[in-house]
Amino acid sequence: MLKPIISSVVVILFFFAPTIRTDRKIILPPGAKAGGNWSPGILLDGTLYVSGMGGEDANGKIPADFEAEVKQSLDNIGVVLKEAGMSPADVVSVQVYLTDVNTFQKMNAVYTSYFKDPRPTRTTVVVAKLVGAGRIEITATARK
Numbered sequence: 001m002l003k004p005i006i007s008s009v010v011v012i013l014f015f016f017a018p019t020i021r022t023d024r025k026i027i028l029p030p031g032a033k034a035g036g037n038w039s040p041g042i043l044l045d046g047t048l049y050v051s052g053m054g055g056e057d058a059n060g061k062i063p064a065d066f067e068a069e070v071k072q073s074l075d076n077i078g079v080v081l082k083e084a085g086m087s088p089a090d091v092v093s094v095q096v097y098l099t100d101v102n103t104f105q106k107m108n109a110v111y112t113s114y115f116k117d118p119r120p121t122r123t124t125v126v127v128a129k130l131v132g133a134g135r136i137e138i139t140a141t142a143r144k
Helices: 002-019 066-083 101-114
Strands: 024-027 041-044 047-053 091-098 121-126 136-143
Touching: 041 066, 047 066, 066 101, 066 136, 091 101, 101 121
Parallel strands: 091 121
Antiparallel strands: 024 041, 041 047, 047 136, 091 136
16 A cells, blocks of 8 residues: 555656756845845745845945935845846835834835835734844845
8 A cells, every 4th residue: 555655656756756946046235245144045946035224335334314224225225136137027025014003104105116016915914123223124036
């Protein structure tokens, strides 16, 4: 009884194993250093997973204006997308973390100017605090 099941599994693996890919490519924007405890992006089987990006500029500064911070966060995602050969149009899912629910409308105004229709799926969560002084962090998943 067990032998036919094992044979079926072997046949399935034989035919489908060549199509299963596990190549992971780390996506590093220009100026980013390899290593560390996180990757800006991971490209796996045509899907790009972008780490949470805050509104820090290249010098680590966060704009005082919240809308500028949101734009910088999205621009940081854009740099990772570009390095992977993608654009905001390839983004299929976004997670937004805000430290203040009262900033939602401001975030949404910037967000809707960045992502055009059809916009990605989105989850927005209000959290007590983010790591660092930022007021927003955004993650994204993209697929060509």
